[in-house]
Amino acid sequence: MAxxxxxxxxxxxxxxxxxxxxxxxPSPGPSPSPTLDTSPSPSAVAQVPxxxxxxxxxxDDDSKFSSDHVLTQSMILVRVIPSTHSVTxxxxxxxxxxxxxxGGSGKxxxxxxxxxxxxxxxxxxxxxxxxxxxxxxxxxxxxxxxIDAIGGIDVVTSNPVMDDFYPNDIFSQxxxxxxxxxxxxxxxxxxxxxxMQYVRSRHxxxxxxxxxxxxxxxVLLAIRxxxxxxxxxxxxxxxxxxxxxxKTSIPLDRIVELIPxxxxxxxxxxxxxxxxxxxxxxxxxxxxxxxxxxPAILALVRQYFP
Amino acid sequence: xxxxxxxxLGLLVLMVVVSFGTFFYLGGRHSKIALAPQKxxxxxxxxxxxxxxxxxxxxxxxxxxxxxxGRFHQLTGEEGWTxxxxxxxxxxxxxxxxxxxxxxxxxxxxxxxxxxxxxxNTAYGRYADISDRHWSFYPRLNPSESxxxxxxxxxxYGYDVNLSVWxxxxxxxxxxxxxxxxxxxxxxxDVQALPLNGGGIIYTKYSYGLDGNLTGQLWFSKNPENPRxxxxxxxxxxxxxxxxxxxxxxxxxxxxxxNKKQFADMYIASWNGSSLGRLYGVIGNQVVAQxxxxxxxxxxxxxxxxxxxxxxxxxxxxxxYDAPAPSPAPVPTPxxxxxxxxxxxxxxxxxxxxxxxxxxxxITTGNGFDATSPMTWSN
Numbered sequence: 001m002a003x004x005x006x007x008x009x010x011x012x013x014x015x016x017x018x019x020x021x022x023x024x025x026p027s028p029g030p031s032p033s034p035t036l037d038t039s040p041s042p043s044a045v046a047q048v049p050x051x052x053x054x055x056x057x058x059x060d061d062d063s064k065f066s067s068d069h070v071l072t073q074s075m076i077l078v079r080v081i082p083s084t085h086s087v088t089x090x091x092x093x094x095x096x097x098x099x100x101x102x103g104g105s106g107k108x109x110x111x112x113x114x115x116x117x118x119x120x121x122x123x124x125x126x127x128x129x130x131x132x133x134x135x136x137x138x139x140x141x142x143x144x145x146x147i148d149a150i151g152g153i154d155v156v157t158s159n160p161v162m163d164d165f166y167p168n169d170i171f172s173q174x175x176x177x178x179x180x181x182x183x184x185x186x187x188x189x190x191x192x193x194x195x196m197q198y199v200r201s202r203h204x205x206x207x208x209x210x211x212x213x214x215x216x217x218x219v220l221l222a223i224r225x226x227x228x229x230x231x232x233x234x235x236x237x238x239x240x241x242x243x244x245x246x247k248t249s250i251p252l253d254r255i256v257e258l259i260p261x262x263x264x265x266x267x268x269x270x271x272x273x274x275x276x277x278x279x280x281x282x283x284x285x286x287x288x289x290x291x292x293x294x295p296a297i298l299a300l301v302r303q304y305f306p
Numbered sequence: 307x308x309x310x311x312x313x314x315l316g317l318l319v320l321m322v323v324v325s326f327g328t329f330f331y332l333g334g335r336h337s338k339i340a341l342a343p344q345k346x347x348x349x350x351x352x353x354x355x356x357x358x359x360x361x362x363x364x365x366x367x368x369x370x371x372x373x374x375x376g377r378f379h380q381l382t383g384e385e386g387w388t389x390x391x392x393x394x395x396x397x398x399x400x401x402x403x404x405x406x407x408x409x410x411x412x413x414x415x416x417x418x419x420x421x422x423x424x425x426x427n428t429a430y431g432r433y434a435d436i437s438d439r440h441w442s443f444y445p446r447l448n449p450s451e452s453x454x455x456x457x458x459x460x461x462x463y464g465y466d467v468n469l470s471v472w473x474x475x476x477x478x479x480x481x482x483x484x485x486x487x488x489x490x491x492x493x494x495x496d497v498q499a500l501p502l503n504g505g506g507i508i509y510t511k512y513s514y515g516l517d518g519n520l521t522g523q524l525w526f527s528k529n530p531e532n533p534r535x536x537x538x539x540x541x542x543x544x545x546x547x548x549x550x551x552x553x554x555x556x557x558x559x560x561x562x563x564x565n566k567k568q569f570a571d572m573y574i575a576s577w578n579g580s581s582l583g584r585l586y587g588v589i590g591n592q593v594v595a596q597x598x599x600x601x602x603x604x605x606x607x608x609x610x611x612x613x614x615x616x617x618x619x620x621x622x623x624x625x626x627y628d629a630p631a632p633s634p635a636p637v638p639t640p641x642x643x644x645x646x647x648x649x650x651x652x653x654x655x656x657x658x659x660x661x662x663x664x665x666x667x668x669i670t671t672g673n674g675f676d677a678t679s680p681m682t683w684s685n
Contacts, residue, residue, distance in 0.1 A: 151341065154593060154611050156570050159512040159520040160494030162459060162467040164437040180407045182441050182459075184678040185497060185512065185522065186548055186562070187570045187595040187609075189616055203465040206492035206514065214519070221568065226615060277518060 021249045023135065024118040047306055051081040052133040054250075055121055057112060058216070060140050060169070070139075071109040072120060073200070074216050077130065079305050082261055086270040088304045089220070091213035093276055097289035098127045107289045112137075117247065129298055130305040134250045140200070141170060142245020144192035146223070149241040150230060152191045153222035155198070158215070160185045163201040170196075195219055213275045221271065224262070272304070343616050343674025346371050346378035356669050358621060359602045361416075363390040363399065364609075365679040370401060370418055373619070381418025388679040390414075391446050396684045400424075400445040400454065408439040411456060416684075424454060425480060437462070440480075443469065444680065448501035452476055455486070455499040455507060468495030471509050473530060484530045487511065487537070493520060498680065500550050504579050508540070508559070510548040522548040524561060526580065540582045549680070551606075552577065553599040560588075560597040560606050570594045572608060574627055588627040589666060595677035600624075601685045607669075609677045616674035626664035 058074030072094065079088040094109035101122035102115045111123040117135045125132055138146075147153055161183040168179035181197045183190075190198060199219050205211035230238070250258070265271070280297050281290040346366060361374035368384040386404040393400070398421060399414045408428050413421040424445075429438035445456040454476055457469035468491070474483035489495035490513045499509040506528040515521045524547050527537035541547040547563040559577045562570040563585075572594045576583035589608075595617065597608040605623045612618040 151615065154615050154617075156564055156568050156593060159522070160469055160497060162441075162469065162494050163465075164462070164467050165465060178436055180436060180439060180441075182409075182443075184443065185494065185510070186678060187593045187617075188677040189611075189674060204467055204492055204494060205520075207518065210518075211520070218568070229615070 021117065021135075021247050023121060023249050024116070048081050048083060050083055051079065051306075053130060053305060054078045054080065055124060055132045055135040056220075057117065057120060057135060057137040058140070058143065059112065059137065060167075069113050072112045072137075073109065073140075074213070075108060075120070075124070076213075076217070076220070077124070077128075077132075077301075077305060082264075084270070085265050085267065086272070087265060088272040089217055089274065090301070090304065091217060091275045092124070092128075093209050093213065093281065093290055095209060095285075095288065095290045096276075096281060096292055097285040098123060098292065101126055107287070117249065128301050128305070130301060134248060134254075136248040136250070137246065138242075139245040140196065142242050143199075144170070144196050145241030145245065146238065147190070147192035147195045149237040150223070150226045150234065152189050153195060153219065153226050154187065154189055155195070155218060155222050156187045157183055157185050157190075157198060158218075161198055161201050161215075162204045163197075165203050166197065166201055190219075207277075210275055210277050214273075217273045217275065221273075224265075227262070274300070274304070276300075341614065341672075343367065344672040345380070346373070346670065346673050346675075347380050356621065356667060358607065358669070359600050359604055359685075361684045362598070362607060362619075362681055363392065363683070364619070364681045365390065365676040366674055367676070368404075370399075370414070372416075381414070381416075388676055389444055390682050391680065392682045392684050393447055394449050394451055399682070400447060402443055402445060407436065409441050409443065411442045411445045411454065422477075424474075424477070425456075427480075437467075441469065444498045446499060446501055447476065448473075448505075449503050453501070455501050457495065457497045457499070458483070459495070461485075466491050468493060469497055471496050471499045471507065471527075486527060486530045487525075488531050490514070496525075498549060500552055502552070502579070503556055508550050508552070510550070511539075513543065515543045519566070521546045521566070522564075524548070524550055524559075524582075528580075538581070541585070545585075547573070549596055551597045551599055551680070554601055554603060558599070560599060562594050562597065568593075572597055572606070572622070574606075586627065589622065596680050598681040598683050601683050607681060607683070608666075609675050609681070610666075612668065612671050614672075616672075617677040618671060618673055619669040619675060620666045621669055622666045623664055626666070 056076040056078055057072045059070040060073050075092040075094060077090040092108060094107065096108045097105060098108045099105045100111055100114060102119055112120040117137060121132050121135055124130065161181065163181040166179045166181040168177040169175040181201050183194060183198045199212065199216045202208050202212045279293055280300065281292045283290060285291040343366065357376040358373065361372050363370060363372050365388045368386045370381040370387045370390050372379045372381055387401055388404055389402045391400045399416060401412055401414050402409050403412055410427050411424040413424060415421055425442045427440035427442055441459045443457045445454055447454055452475065453473045455471060455473050458472045459467055459469050462468065468489040470485055470489045471487040472483040473486050474480060486507060487496040487509065493512040496509050496511045499507040501507055506526060508524060508526050510522050511525045512520055512522050521543045523543050524540040525537050526540055529535050545563040546566050547561050550559055550561045552559055557577055558574055559582060560572060560574045563573055564570050569591060570593050571587050572589040573585045573587050575585045592610050595609040597606045599606055603624060605621050607619060607621050609617040610620050
């Protein structure tokens with residue numbers, strides 16, 4: 001018993017530290033957007049028993065930012081319906097210009113920076129008319145370490161991802177330096193560093209952030225596939241990898257319930273991946289942001305999220 | 307009292323032993339998924355390893371290996387080597403040496419010694435910009451050994467960095483090369499050119515499909531880049547095909563298509579010098595990479611994940627695809643397992659209505675071959 005406790009202590013500490021985070025919703029700002037209907041949405045999605053919605057947040061927690069003021073480069077709403085073993089993922093563009101719950105407006109990637117997880121959740125709930133049950137935040141370095149801890153992932157990369165201006169801010173002394181990236185196309189085994197290059201590079205993609213969101217969803221699904229093979233022998237390495245790089249509001253007992261459930265999601269056709277694309281928004285917003293087409297966005301969101 | 311003392315002491319010792327035992331037992335268990343791939347040479351000669359004809363060259367973890375008579379030999383150190391391709395006369399190898407910011411093409415002997423460097427893609431000078439460097443990938447000599455075809459990231463404009471296919475006279479510098487393809491903007495470009503006997507190349511072009519997603523297509527180009535002769539698309543963009551490999555007699559093309567899913571199926575089609583015949587799926591529901599025809603025509607080697615996820619060497623015997631059935635073609639699903647140790651499978655006596663299905667053979671386990679590196683095969 002004591003031996004088991006000692007072995008799993010790092011994982012237990014991580015679980016204790018990272019899970020069940022209390023979400024503090026900051027005070028609403030004085031001037032919510034006048035153009036948005038913030039009333040509860042008449043969702044087309046029936047309330048399914050056991051179903052829940054998670055907001056996945058991914059941050060560039062590199063040395064350019066202080067740890068409590070990071071942006072979220074990736075924001076994905078995930079709806080899980082255990083009874084039908086189906087999952088819907090909706091990527092929200094990080095440059096979408098939205099009203100913040102804390103007041104004012106800006107690119108949605110700043111919501112976390114201003115109000116931490118509570119700010120991001122409140123902003124998404126209010127702007128998109130959804131209810132979020134939980135959030136999971138992961139740092140960029142955590143993603144790299146996690147993928148390495150599970151032995152890498154197999155991905156069929158969509159095209160050559162070429163970037164001469166890739167930010168060299170994770171392992172460099174000079175966080176504003178650039179690096180060159182060439183991720184070759186086709187099936188391959190990616191370690192954490194190259195998986196990060198694949199999901200993070202956007203200069204060589206005409207779709208820029210949209211293309212990147214598609215690649216992020218692809219890597220998430222590859223991690224999910226690999227995670228099904230994780231055994232207790234992998235727990236210490238994963239705990240070490242994620243130490244300080246992951247936070248979630250999901251309580252520990254709920255995670256224990258969800259782990260066996262995750263193994264039952266085997267049908268790839270039951271995973272619906274959606275990336276917002278024009279005409280759901282158009283360019284030319286302030287500071288290079290994307291201007292939302294709210295009626296179209298809300299219509300899409302209400303199809304899948306209550 | 308003394309008996310209780312010894313009982314307590316015994317229990318204490320037992321508790322300590324069990325605790326440490328449990329801790330060390332758990333700590334001694336090995337992850338099945340995070341294991342570093344084994345060097346191909348680590349366990350050679352493999353007992354009862356399946357023997358392929360000729361010598362196959364492939365890459366793992368920055369080193370080149372040859373595989374012949376069931377044994378691997380390491381040709382280079384783990385120094386960024388990848389994408390070997392044999393000279394048509396079989397005397398030398400072309401290969402890419404990849405560094406952090408650029409890559410170069412070298413000529414190696416068949417035993418891995420550097421014979422000469424063909425490109426020089428780094429940037430010199432105090433004020434050299436990072437984007438002054440270049441990538442060269444997928445080098446191949448044409449049958450007459452006069453021109454090296456490769457994917458090279460030029461021309462490039464700011465953020466728009468794409469690979470295009472270049473033909474460079476053997477031994478000449480890149481400045482004497484000719485642009486063979488114009489890649490589409492912001493796609494990553496054109497890759498893996500296959501020089502043909504009758505002149506021209508088959509290669510993979512990436513472009514945006516009607517749905518806005520990037521997709522690969524096999525193209526045939528008879529001449530260097532010419533706006534009036536842009537070449538011909540050989541496959542449908544919806545199939546997302548890439549990684550072509552031609553049989554030794556030049557009449558059969560093997561390649562992979564994802565059909566826009568996270569699988570990569572292997573297809574074959576006849577090739578008449580200018581167009582493809584009907585596509586036949588020969589392996590489905592597996593992530594197939596880099597098919598390569600055996601020099602004696604006995605089958606196709608390819609890379610695909612084993613049980614733990616790293617890419618292993620597989621072989622599909624010829625009788626699995628030699629006589630493609632009428633539509634729909636049989637698509638055998640491979641069964642991962644240990645190295646095959648018996649005779650080549652033959653069609654089992656089946657009911658007359660069922661077509662025999664030959665399953666691929668997994669040659670290696672525990673390795674982690676570079677699936678972005680085409681394999682090359684000599685007699």
